[in-house]
Amino acid sequence: MAQNLLSLLVISLTIFGVSTLVESRSKARMYLELQCRSALYRDLCVETLLPYVTKTGLPSPQLLAQISLATCLSKARYTKIYLNMVAKKLNETENSGNNQAIEECLHQINDGVNQITQSFKELQQIGKDGDATFIWHESNVQTWVSAALTDASTCIDGILGDEIGRREQAMIKARFLNVKQLASNSLAMFSRFTTRYRASRGIKNPQILS
Numbered sequence: 001m002a003q004n005l006l007s008l009l010v011i012s013l014t015i016f017g018v019s020t021l022v023e024s025r026s027k028a029r030m031y032l033e034l035q036c037r038s039a040l041y042r043d044l045c046v047e048t049l050l051p052y053v054t055k056t057g058l059p060s061p062q063l064l065a066q067i068s069l070a071t072c073l074s075k076a077r078y079t080k081i082y083l084n085m086v087a088k089k090l091n092e093t094e095n096s097g098n099n100q101a102i103e104e105c106l107h108q109i110n111d112g113v114n115q116i117t118q119s120f121k122e123l124q125q126i127g128k129d130g131d132a133t134f135i136w137h138e139s140n141v142q143t144w145v146s147a148a149l150t151d152a153s154t155c156i157d158g159i160l161g162d163e164i165g166r167r168e169q170a171m172i173k174a175r176f177l178n179v180k181q182l183a184s185n186s187l188a189m190f191s192r193f194t195t196r197y198r199a200s201r202g203i204k205n206p207q208i209l210s
Helices: 002-035 042-056 061-091 096-125 131-159 166-201
Strands: none
Touching: 002 042, 042 061, 042 166, 061 096, 061 131, 061 166, 096 131, 096 166, 131 166
16 A cells, blocks of 8 residues: 555656656747747747756846857857868868858858857956947847858858768758858847846947947
8 A cells, every 4th residue: 555655646746757757848839939939040030049048047138149149159159160171171082162162151250250259248247347338249149140140141152062072061051051040049039138128227229329
């Protein structure tokens, strides 16, 4: 009898634990769907942030923007590593035309990694050194992330039609497309954060200053 009660208790606790986890994950997803509604790639936005929200609770808009940028930076770095591998492989051949296309993409992803890194550091400074520098930080982040997005688009357009192997071409395009989408979503999350920050601190948009 006692054994049966113990088994029943274990099963009940297990069901309760699973139910709580499902409820927590569902709550996190609903929260992210609201936060990501202005993102161009909403599903990617939710799936990118969901693992962090599930583990840490419901992050602030600023933290979500930081996580989004950090994820974009990670993908950009992996893309850079992959592109270096492809470039090394092409350097062993005599097809200089292909190598030139890859070198252009390498230049763009290097710029992208630097720009996103700067953006992440700049975002972390918002609120730490007073509101007087907010517009400066905001403008820098927007400019650098936008530039990284443009660099990714340029590589995607430039690599098409080249005589690089189809597999490599598809992999490069897919990786840069992912970076581009993450950069776009990062801009959306950053804009959502700055809009709320402005409202809470009474900071006017520079376009409407008299």
